[in-house]
Amino acid sequence: MAEVLVYVDHVDGAVRKPTLELLTLARRIGEPVAVALGSGAGDTAATLAEHGAVKVLTHEAAEYADYLVVPKVDALQAAHEAVSPAAVLVPSSAEGKEIAARLALRLGSGVITDAVDLEAGDEGPVATQSVFAASYTTKSRVSKGTPVITVKPNSAAVEAAPAAGAVESLSVTFSEQATGTKVTGRTPRESTGRPELTEAAIVVSGGRGVNGAENFAIIEALADSLGAAVGASRAAVDAGWYPHTNQVGQTGKSVSPQLYIANGISGAIQHRAGMQTSKTIVAVNKDAEAPIFELVDFGVVGDLFDVVPQLTEEVKARKG
Amino acid sequence: MSLRIVVTVKYVPDATGDRHFADDLTVDRDDVDGLLSELDEYAVEQALQIAENSDDDVEVTVLTVGPEDAKDALRKALSMGADKAIHVEDDDLHGTDAIGTSLVLAKAVEKAGYDLVVSGMASTDGTMGVVPALLAERLGVPQVTLLSEVNVEDGKVTGRRDGDAASEQLEASLPAVVSVTDQSGEARYPSFKGIMAAKKKPVESWDLSDLDIDADEVGLENAYTTVESASERPARTAGTIVKDEGEGGKQLAEFLASQKFI
Structure with missing residues (x-):
């Protein structure tokens, strides 16, 4: 053979x-x-x-x-x-x-x-x-x-x-x-303790709607309740709220997890390119017209600052 | 001292348009407007910054391989501030793959003369991200790729490459091939003055014979890879959308539990 x-x-x-x-x-x-x-x-x-x-x-x-x-x-x-x-x-x-x-x-x-x-x-x-x-x-x-x-x-x-x-x-x-090309220095990434973004079975992402670096804590809390990796849209990364290594999309990582949870992400083509092949997609967004809802298996039209913490609590409760 | 920079750019179908394949399974370029690949704007920007920060006499040449319309991409780069442009165009190039394209680019870069080649991290249509590495292999010069920060000084290029596991500092002697990411710095918009000036800048046109490349080294027939089929991904079936009236998080949890995620 x-x-x-x-x-x-x-x-x-x-x-x-x-x-x-x-x-x-x-x-x-x-x-x-x-x-x-x-x-x-x-x-x-x-x-x-x-x-x-x-x-x-x-x-x-x-x-x-x-x-x-x-x-x-x-x-x-x-x-x-x-x-x-x-x-x-x-x-x-x-x-x-x-x-x-x-x-x-x-x-x-x-x-x-x-x-x-x-x-x-x-x-x-x-x-x-x-x-x-x-x-x-x-x-x-x-x-x-x-x-x-x-x-x-x-x-x-x-x-x-x-x-x-x-x-x-x-x-x-x-x-x-x-x-020809010498590596003169190497700074290892600090471990977050979370799964590697491209390898994770579940990815929880935040976008423009997260509205600030400090607010990513609620995205991370949901991710941790599910044992998930954290992703971010280009808008969130360009705003400096989350590191580029976590960017999902055309110019970031392309992911294909079992479950993708998009929070405050409109679903522009740039982002879709990196997550559209996910098996199950859910989204939380204030705007009922956001294109991300065309992709979802389940979507919640609402304020992520209400919905996401409630979801995290519910996940924790169900997991005991 | 002088420094000759060649920026490789690609003319691509607009990613926000309805992109599809032609009958011969190459990218259809007729039905969607084309433009300078967004990721190549970062390459033009970094080349211009290197030129602006240098005490040397720097010339920035933009180079593209593509059909007649690809001149639009060159014109955009010239209006941003590049000095001159080279357009490699030949009917025999239709359907050329990454390996073949790297041959054409390598020959053109050599003919133009270079100390530094600057490329984008990938095209927005093919998205392979391998052409800079292929170009370095063909030219036999160092590959200093995927930089989010780049400096050229004293005949050396240094930069930072942010990988998954670590961030690396790289160093190589010129001549070299560099590629830059979208983290390298926002690309400038062409000014009105820049747009007017670009109209007077020289654009050279070369064909395969100018580069001593035979037609049987490039093109769809001679590609190293064959696309056997291309099918449109079926639209995702419409999901359930609920409006949050205080129970949205719980409803979402219920859905996740029904799918065995919790």
């Missing part, structure tokens, strides 16, 4: 959820061979094996943290040479897409980004994408070279599928370009 390379996104050996989702998708096409790079790469093997990796290729070097993107491209290229896979799958983060694109160019391959589903096809894997602010669904495939495909978080279920997960060390020679 053909092998499929899966690029592992991990933090010091802790594998992030989107990579486990990739292993589920990779098994539809072939046998997953994981590639883990940098500090803690070897510690990823047990988790990866549990989720279907037949092999885990690892390489630890300071270059992966000290320089931008290119060292990882060099490593994936080396892995491609070693394995001759049927496809290469990479998580659809900003960095993941850059790695995938440069790799594809080197391999003489096409690249597809932001797939939301993947299936085997007669002429290679077929990727489903959600485009034009999620108003269209396309199916595409790579027609030249080894398909390189990036997949968005929440595109598949994480499944246990125990496999050998044999660790092999990958031999990598860094290219001349590898050290």
Whole structure:
């Protein structure tokens, strides 16, 4: 059976959820061979094996943290040479897409980004994408070279599928370009204790109607009662009420949770682009004409300062 | 010292219009008004700021690859303050994908001459966000991308890249390819004077032969990816809307419980 390379996104050996989702998708096409790079790469093997990796290729070097993107491209290229896979799958983060694109160019391959589903096809894997602010669904495939495909978080279920997960060390020679862009400083994000926005099963967002940074406390309180991530519309971020890392929309994150709760968000195209594929959508907004209500499964026309705290109390009461 | 900046921009269908696909599954450009991709305005803005803050002699050139109408995007960038423009246009380019576009841009940037390429973070139609990385790979120069803050000084570019896990400070020597995010600073509006001046600024037109690119390296037939189908997403079925009369939060909780979220 053909092998499929899966690029592992991990933090010091802790594998992030989107990579486990990739292993589920990779098994539809072939046998997953994981590639883990940098500090803690070897510690990823047990988790990866549990989720279907037949092999885990690892390489630890300071270059992966000290320089931008290119060292990882060099490593994936080396892995491609070693394995001759049927496809290469990479998580659809900003960095993941850059790695995938440069790799594809080197391999003489096409690249597809932001797939939301993947299936085997007669002429290679077929990727489903959600485009034009999620108003269209396309199916595409790579027609030249080894398909390189990036997949968005929440595109598949994480499944246990125990496999050998044999660790092999990958031999990598860094290219001349590898050290071109130096990372001279790194400030880790402060942990909020909440789930990662793109990976969360529930997202609670606030927009212009929240009307101030301090008022985001009621959005956070609802999120915490549900174990949800917090999102914000561009209007709220541009006003300086909430960090850009939490922005949902065209120029922020695109999310596809089981449940999306929009509070004080009108639902402009910019925002819809980032949340329209959510499974269930509910909204609270003062304006009955707000376009967000065209998307909802359940909507409340009312003042979010009344409705949201009441909802939070009710959730807490029901959860006991 | 002089500094040559090339800003790559894209002419895209208006995202607020009713965008759809043509029969050959390329983006339909006829039925929706086009404009300079909003995210590229940030690139033009940062290039102009670098020029304004520099003691060097700086020339800002805007470059686009696209159909005849794409000149509108160049004109907008020129009216913001760019010095000159290059339009790469060729019938054989129809349907070219990101890999092919990066080839055309790389050849055009090399022909124009550059010390710094500035791009937006992604287009507002394709939204892949990979062209700056591809351009750096093709040109063999450092990729300093997704910056929310950028500075150019003493032959070096530095900047801040805000990622999911961390915020990184980056540094590279020129020549380099930079991309900037919508957090890099509000783009200026063209002034009346700027709009008038833009009409007199030079716009060069190049075709594939000017760039020594063969027709079989680009275009829909030679794309590295194939779109097999495109279907309109079915409209979401109308949901229940209630007016809050004191019980709105409880009603919403009831709905969430019925869907097993609580």
